[in-house]
């Protein structure tokens with residue numbers, strides 16, 4: 001098998017799959033270190049209500065309840081809670097490119113990608129390898145730790161629930177309905193994330209939202225909160241979490257992984273180089289939105305000692321009521 005490609009995509013998560021999807025006129029290789037990258041993803045599966053997510057929706061919501069400092073606010077925030085495994089499996093199955101699963105990229109050097117199985121070269125190399133990308137230095141990024149579990153619901157809930165508490169440092173807890181179950185979790189700047197999950201589940205049990213001791217599918221992950229990363233040097237295109245295309249305030253990254261991947265795919269199809277792409281990226285409406293959200297995160301963290309003020313000046317002022 002030839003090891004020369006037009007495009008190599010490192011990472012077969014949502015961002016990598018979206019770049020590869022429809023890039024049929026080029027010789028493309030997609031590599032993922034996992035054998036089944038669509039399984040066991042740490043995610044609460046909320047997406048905005050966009051048509052591309054509708055076929056994978058398990059539940060539809062219109063409002064978000066924000067609980068903070070003994071208050072509740074209801075914000076309009078239409079969305080789906082999707083079946084992400086089904087979505088990514090479907091994308092993977094319909095790809096018409098070379099796919100290497102169970103193969104880890106170790107490093108990139110110029111036009112070369114060196115993996116556990118060999119060395120490949122390409123004109124375009126795309127970093128779609130998530131928050132701990134090999135395309136970036138560790139110090140260039142800051143993260144929250146996050147955990148999600150499924151829980152059986154005690155009663156039907158119609159809205160997404162978001163809960164702020166001083167202990168969920170710089171983050172929050174969530175409960176997103178998905179039929180008879182809910183995705184429940186916490187994202188925070190802490191070491192003891194599992195303890196916080198059990199604390200949160202206790203709160204939900206007490207309020208009669210979830211059934212006692214009925215939690216499963218617990219997965220942890222990390223959420224980059226540094227905002228969009230525009231490397232000054234290096235000839236690589238970064239998409240999804242690898243490129244910081246994730247809302248630094250809320251940690252929502254599914255829609256941004258998809259949008260950034262579509263943008264990179266279009267740049268490649270137009271024959272753009274990374275320098276030209278970088279210039280375009282600075283004025284891209286999505287990148288500017290994420291920049292504004294990054295500023296809101298700065299406010300949230302600065303005011304954290306006063307949760308009421310922190311939430312009102314960051315989250316509440318970002319959403320339309």
Ligand SMILES: Cc1cc2nc3c(=O)[nH]c(=O)nc-3n(C[C@H](O)[C@H](O)[C@H](O)COP(=O)(O)OP(=O)(O)OC[C@H]3O[C@@H](n4cnc5c(N)ncnc54)[C@H](O)[C@@H]3O)c2cc1C
Nearest residue numbers: 011013014015033043044045046105130221240241253254
């Ligand atoms: C607990 C939690 C809950 C979340 N909830 C939501 C939510 O409700 N809504 C939302 O919009 N976002 C949510 N997010 C964020 C969202 O999951 C991410 O933004 C999204 O997964 C980014 O997709 P991606 O393709 O960029 O990265 P990933 O999904 O991380 O995919 C990266 C892929 O690259 C592969 N890979 C990594 N390194 C290598 C390597 N060296 N070689 C080969 N392959 C490699 C991995 O195996 C993986 O398959 C949540 C995140 C967490 C942690």
